[in-house]
Amino acid sequence: PGALVLLAAVVRAVAAAPAAAQPAGDGTEEAVELPPIDVVAAPEPAPAAAQNPSRFVETIDGEATREGTGSVADAVEDAAGVRVRRYGGLGSFATISIRGAAPSQVPVFLDGVPVADARSGVVSLDDLPAGELDRIEVYRGFAPAGLGEAGIGGALHLVTRGAPEDGGLRLGTGLLAGSFDTWRAWVSASGVAGTAGDAPVGLRLHVSHRRSAGDYRFLSDHGTPLEPADDEVLRRRNNDAAQTVASARLAVPLDAWRLDAALSLVAADQGLQGLDYDQAEAARLSGTDGRLRFSAAAPSLAGGLAALELGAFGAVRRDRFADPLGEIGVGRQLETDLGGGGGFWAMLRLFPGDGSHLVRLRLEASYETFRASYELPAAAEGPRQGRFVARLGGGYEVSLLDDELVLLADLRADVRGDDFSGDPYFPARPDAAVGETWDVLFSPSAGARWAPLPDLELRGNVGWFHRAPAFAELFGDRGTVVGNAGLRPESAVNLDLGPSWSARDAGTGLRVALDAAFFASFAEDLIVFVPQSQSVFRAENIGASRTLGLEASLRAGWEETVELEAAYTFQDARDTGDAPYWSGLRLPGRAPHDLSGRVALRRWGLELWYEIDWLSETPLDRANLRHVPGRVLHAAGLGYRLRAGDRTVAVTVEGRNLSDEWVYDAFRYPLPGRSVFASFAIDTGE
Numbered sequence: 001p002g003a004l005v006l007l008a009a010v011v012r013a014v015a016a017a018p019a020a021a022q023p024a025g026d027g028t029e030e031a032v033e034l035p036p037i038d039v040v041a042a043p044e045p046a047p048a049a050a051q052n053p054s055r056f057v058e059t060i061d062g063e064a065t066r067e068g069t070g071s072v073a074d075a076v077e078d079a080a081g082v083r084v085r086r087y088g089g090l091g092s093f094a095t096i097s098i099r100g101a102a103p104s105q106v107p108v109f110l111d112g113v114p115v116a117d118a119r120s121g122v123v124s125l126d127d128l129p130a131g132e133l134d135r136i137e138v139y140r141g142f143a144p145a146g147l148g149e150a151g152i153g154g155a156l157h158l159v160t161r162g163a164p165e166d167g168g169l170r171l172g173t174g175l176l177a178g179s180f181d182t183w184r185a186w187v188s189a190s191g192v193a194g195t196a197g198d199a200p201v202g203l204r205l206h207v208s209h210r211r212s213a214g215d216y217r218f219l220s221d222h223g224t225p226l227e228p229a230d231d232e233v234l235r236r237r238n239n240d241a242a243q244t245v246a247s248a249r250l251a252v253p254l255d256a257w258r259l260d261a262a263l264s265l266v267a268a269d270q271g272l273q274g275l276d277y278d279q280a281e282a283a284r285l286s287g288t289d290g291r292l293r294f295s296a297a298a299p300s301l302a303g304g305l306a307a308l309e310l311g312a313f314g315a316v317r318r319d320r321f322a323d324p325l326g327e328i329g330v331g332r333q334l335e336t337d338l339g340g341g342g343g344f345w346a347m348l349r350l351f352p353g354d355g356s357h358l359v360r361l362r363l364e365a366s367y368e369t370f371r372a373s374y375e376l377p378a379a380a381e382g383p384r385q386g387r388f389v390a391r392l393g394g395g396y397e398v399s400l401l402d403d404e405l406v407l408l409a410d411l412r413a414d415v416r417g418d419d420f421s422g423d424p425y426f427p428a429r430p431d432a433a434v435g436e437t438w439d440v441l442f443s444p445s446a447g448a449r450w451a452p453l454p455d456l457e458l459r460g461n462v463g464w465f466h467r468a469p470a471f472a473e474l475f476g477d478r479g480t481v482v483g484n485a486g487l488r489p490e491s492a493v494n495l496d497l498g499p500s501w502s503a504r505d506a507g508t509g510l511r512v513a514l515d516a517a518f519f520a521s522f523a524e525d526l527i528v529f530v531p532q533s534q535s536v537f538r539a540e541n542i543g544a545s546r547t548l549g550l551e552a553s554l555r556a557g558w559e560e561t562v563e564l565e566a567a568y569t570f571q572d573a574r575d576t577g578d579a580p581y582w583s584g585l586r587l588p589g590r591a592p593h594d595l596s597g598r599v600a601l602r603r604w605g606l607e608l609w610y611e612i613d614w615l616s617e618t619p620l621d622r623a624n625l626r627h628v629p630g631r632v633l634h635a636a637g638l639g640y641r642l643r644a645g646d647r648t649v650a651v652t653v654e655g656r657n658l659s660d661e662w663v664y665d666a667f668r669y670p671l672p673g674r675s676v677f678a679s680f681a682i683d684t685g686e
Contacts, residue, residue, distance in 0.1 A: 053397075053406045054447030054459045056081075056140045056496060056517050058553070062133030062161075067174060067650060067681045070184055070210050070245075072136065072158065073125040078596040078613065080515070080553040080567040081140045084125065085589060087669045089214040090182055091241025091270060094125045099141050099519050100547040100573040100590045101153020105467050105490070109147050109157045111262060113293050113313045117339055118387040119370050121470035127289070129245045129264050131186050131208040134161040140551070141494050141519055142445060142461050145395045145410040146347065148364045150443040150465045152492045152523065160262065163202035163251035164190050170646075171684050178677030181213035202251040207244075214239030214273075218670035219662040223277035225626065236670065237279050238271035256301065262293045272328055276670050280327035287319040307349040314342035315368075324376065334376035341368025343389075356403075360395040360410075370471060385471045388417040404451050412443040416468055420475055420485070441466045441489060459517075460497040466490065473527055473539040484539050492523035509559035516552040521545075526577070545587055547573040563600040569593075575622065582622050591618040591630075605642055611635040620668060628668060634658040648683040 058079050065075050073094040077084040085103070087093040095103035108115045108123040116123045136158055143155035164170070169191040176184040186208035193203040220234045221227075244267045252259040266289045274280035295311035319337040326332045343366025350359040366389050372382030395410035419436045445463030452458070467490040475483040498517030504510070526543025549571035556564045573587040586592075593616035600609040613633045620626040637654030653676070657663065660674040 051146065052139070052144045053449040054408055054461055055142050055144060056459065056461075056498070056515070057144075058138045058140070060136040060138065062130075062135050062159075065130040065133050065136075066186075067652070067679060069176065069182075069677065070130045070186070070208060070243075071126050072128050072130045072133075075130070075133075075136055076125070076138060076156070078565075078567060078598070078611070079138050080551045081519075081549075081569050082138060083569075083589075083591065083594060086665045086671055088236070088239055088273060089180065089216060089241075089672045090212045091126050091210065091243060091268075092214070092239070092669075095122055096125060096156055097589070098138070098153040098156075099521065099549060099551075099569075100571045100587065101151075101492075101521070104470065105152035105492075107143065107147075107149045107151040107155050109155060110264075110291070111158070111160055111293060112147060112295075112311070112345075113291070114149055114366075117315075117317065117341075117370065118368055118385075119337070119339060119471045121467070126241075127243070127266065127268055127287075128158060129160075129247055129266055130158070131245055132160045132188065132204065132206045132247055132249070133158055135159050140517075141496050141521070142447070142463055145360055145362065145393050145412065148345065148362065148391055148393070148412075150412050150445070150463070152465045152467055152490065152494070152521070160247070160249065161204060162260065163204040163249045164192065165200055165202045165251060165253050167191060172682065174650075174679060174681030176677055176679035179675035180216050180672065182211070182675075182677065184208065184210040184679075196252050199252050199254050202249075204247075204249040206247045209242070209244045211242045212240065214241060214271075214672075216670075216672040216675070218276060218673070220276045220670075223275075234276075234279075236273055238281055238283065239273040241268070241270035243268045257296050257298045260295045260297070262291075264291045265289070272323075274327060276664075276668060278327075280323075280325075282325050283323045283328045285319065285321050287317065289315070289317045291315045305351055307351075309347045310345075312342070312344040314340070316340035332376045333374075335372055335374050337370065337372045339368065339370040341366060343367065356399040358395075358397040360393070360397070362391075362393040364391040364393075365389070383420060383475065385475055386419045387471070390415040406449040407446075408448070409446040410444070410463075414441045414443070414466070414468075415439075416441070418471075418474060437485065439468070439489065441468070455501055455503050457500045458498070459500065460495075462493075462495040464491065464493050466492075469527060469539070487527060487539060488525045488541050490523065490525050490527055492521050494521045495519070510557075512554075512556040514552070514554050516550070519547075519549050519551065521547040523547075542577055542579060543575070544577045545573060546576050547571055547587075547590075549573075561602055563602070564598070566595075566597040568595045585622065585624045586619045588619045588621055588624075591615050605640055607637075607639045607641070609637050609639075626668075628664050631661060631663050632659075633661065633663065646684065648681075650681045650683075651679070653678045 060075055060079065065072060069090055071090060073084045073086065076082055076096065081099045083097040085095045085097060096106055097103055098106050104121040138156060139154040141154045143149065143151045147155055147157060172188040174186055188206040190204040192200045194201045215236055217233055217235050220232055222230045222232065224230055247264040250261040269286040272280055272283035272285055293311065293313045295309060297309040299307050301308055317339050321333065321335045323333045343364065345362065345364040347362040367386065369384065369386040371384045374380045374382065391412060391414050393410060393412040395408060397406065397408040399406050417436060417438045443465050445461065447461035450458045469487040469489065474485055474487055496517050496519040500515045502513040523545045525541040526545060527539050527541060528543045529539055549569065551569045553567040570593055571590060572592065573590040575582045575585050575587055577583060595614045598609060598611045600607055615631050617630045618628045620628055635654065635656045636658060637652060639650065639652040641648065641650045655676045657672065657674050663671040665671055
């Protein structure tokens with residue numbers, strides 16, 4: 001770092017110069033030892049930032065999810081530009097929005113493999129296996145070409161810890177307990193399990209279980225927000241959630257190749273509590289999800305001129321929705337959904353010339369299928385739905401002026417085919433005919449990074465992205481949602497521009513990093529569910545929107561003793577569609593202001609921290625007639641970490657919503673009040 005380090009070095013060298021210049025009294029030269037000069041190198045960028053120099057990306061350490069609640073939603077909600085929408089407490093449905101994009105426009109990846117299925121296109125963050133995460137990468141506005149799918153709102157990438165390639169057995173375990181009968185227990189083991197020829201075989205295993213009753217108090221308005229006289233404090237019912245996760249990771253490093261395999265199983269069960277004024281008593285949702293991934297990577301081929309990665313993946317998921325009393329949907333329902341699929345990818349990177357050029361080529365193909373079966377209100381088999389996707393992407397990156405200027409461009413082409421076998425449950429529906437539809441979508445993007453000073457970078461990006469309709473939008477859902485096979489994909493033009501500045505003083509240990517960005521998104525053909533009758537909806541392309549915003553984040557600290565973090569996002573998201581009664585209004589679920597801050601003090605293994613989160617008033621519906629009130633939440637905690645050789649013991653106590661505010665989120669779902677959690681973790685190994 002730049003000017004601060006250079007100035008410190010010059011001052012120390014000048015102070016030492018007279019002593020070095022004085023000759024010895026006897027005329028002979030005397031060796032004089034100069035005082036040391038501390039030179040602190042610039043911190044290496046995180047892998048995500050290094051591989052995507054022009055993108056605005058934030059990397060979050062996965063330690064909090066491994067040793068805490070195991071919730072991805074908790075880990076990402078304070079990142080700049082990120083808004084987590086929750087439908088209850090821990091373990092409930094939670095989605096992510098980046099820069100105002102809808103949750104369906106933000107693809108989620110687990111170790112490079114897409115998580116969302118074609119059925120809904122939306123991922124619940126608290127359903128993801130988070131116990132063995134190494135890091136979480138948040139891409140704001142632009143998904144990297146290396147992940148394949150180009151999301152309108154960016155991307156969320158979860159990277160799990162790899163299997164070790166050396167060392168002995170390492171064990172870890174822990175327990176968390178807290179409010180609302182919440183607890184989580186986990187155990188992990190890793191080490192070299194054997195050899196394949198001369199190569200070590202690394203293995204990592206993990207099992208965890210999380211459970212919460214979710215029976216917190218909340219203020220209900222009984223569906224009459226304009227009549228405060230009937231407001232009443234109630235306790236959440238049928239809001240329990242449980243999740244069990246098991247995962248295995250295998251790694252075999254060979255001479256030129258590295259083989260990697262991962263298997264994860266997730267089983268979840270939760271009550272569906274309904275709205276605050278009409279709580280459900282018996283509705284439930286349970287599911288199991290299994291995923292397998294295999295990859296082979298050669299980071300240096302042809303004398304370092306090329307790198308190749310090959311991979312394949314498969315997934316199967318079973319969900320069971322039970323509403324025997326008709327409390328959630330229209331009438332009594334008992335439905336079992338079975339889906340699965342798989343695919344492969346190949347990515348080639350070429351480094352021609354002197355290493356200042358990079359060419360990327362990626363080929364990906366996948367197929368997934370889905371089918372529902374019903375027991376209520378009458379036994380029937382639902383239609384079979386399938387989707388084939390072939391994706392070809394290419395990119396070029398060049399570094400100029402001694403890496404001061406980096407230019408890059410990407411082009412992705414998606415070929416999508418949907419097939420529908422007809423609906424025997426509702427054979428008269430217009431979208432129930434057997435047929436196929438094919439579409440080709442192109443997503444170009446370009447970016448630049450300019451570093452006029454060692455500590456300053458300017459970055460900018462522009463791109464055009466798409467989202468294909470989900471099965472529920474194309475083919476409907478048993479008549480409550482009528483399908484529309486003629487839906488067009490959503491599209492958006494995104495752009496962003498902003499600086500990044502950092503500095504560090506080796507003498508004082510002070511460091512600071514500041515990021516800021518202006519962003520804009522202009523979306524068309526937004527898919528909106530339009531009422532056809534009192535209980536029937538149809539998906540149609542009628543929407544358009546314009547989002548303008550600013551985001552900023554600050555990180556500062558003094559050695560390892562003081563840490564300060566702050567993030568702020570402003571966005572003005574407006575409906576620009578053809579409907580005159582909606583045009584110009586704010587998009588629902590997008591808060592204009594979002595501010596979070598955290599300060600931590602560390603000494604002698606202790607860490608004391610305080611967090612604050614402010615969210616402004618948010619419109620609840622497209623007509624802007626109802627709003628979710630703004631909120632200010634406070635949290636604090638104390639942790640102690642003891643290290644003795646290869647053994648670590650960590651104990652943590654934290655409190656959330658300390659002022660016990662009545663808080664509501666998506667669709668006015670109430671969130672927990674004051675809560676306290678305590679945890680301990682032990683990590684030991686050779």
